[in-house]
Amino acid sequence: MAGCRILILHGPNLNLLGRREPELYGRQTLAEIDQLLKKRARDLDVQVGTFQSNSEGALIDRIQEAMGHLDGILINPGALTHYSYSLRDALAASGVPLVEVHLSNIFAREPFRHHSVVSPVAVGIICGFGEESYLLGLEALLKMITKRQD
Numbered sequence: 001m002a003g004c005r006i007l008i009l010h011g012p013n014l015n016l017l018g019r020r021e022p023e024l025y026g027r028q029t030l031a032e033i034d035q036l037l038k039k040r041a042r043d044l045d046v047q048v049g050t051f052q053s054n055s056e057g058a059l060i061d062r063i064q065e066a067m068g069h070l071d072g073i074l075i076n077p078g079a080l081t082h083y084s085y086s087l088r089d090a091l092a093a094s095g096v097p098l099v100e101v102h103l104s105n106i107f108a109r110e111p112f113r114h115h116s117v118v119s120p121v122a123v124g125i126i127c128g129f130g131e132e133s134y135l136l137g138l139e140a141l142l143k144m145i146t147k148r149q150d
């Protein structure tokens with residue numbers, strides 16, 4: 001696990017965390033969540049890079065740039081979860097394990113949120129635990145990477 005390189009991606013509107021529908025997404029900002037993730041990564045001795053974009057293309061470009069220099073991806077695709085085949089294809093093309101996370105429990109919300117086009121290419125999905133979804137997702141991803149290396 002030590003030295004693992006993880007890319008953490010946040011999709012559209014997650015830059016608004018803290019002031020975006022706090023009853024659903026909590027009061028923590030994205031910068032605070034990234035700090036929590038970086039601290040956990042330091043404790044676990046793994047390297048993380050974080051990136052947020054409101055643009056599908058920019059997220060795909062970031063995945064393509066990282067290809068060949070990565071051991072895993074942790075992603076909250078935001079609304080792209082529900083319809084972005086191009087993001088899903090880029091994630092599948094990356095060739096590394098990925099874990100999908102959501103702050104809210106997407107299955108307890110509107111029907112259009114119950115379907116993820118990303119989940120079929122993910123190792124697993126964690127949702128509904130607020131910022132803890134990200135931390136749990138990071139730990140789950142690292143466990144999966146270690147298992148695959150054994």
Ligand code: DQA
Pocket residue numbers: 012013014076077078079080081101102103104105106113
């Ligand atoms: C979200 C859930 C999505 O349905 C929504 O579009 C988001 C945030 C979450 O973290 O709960 O932007 O991914």
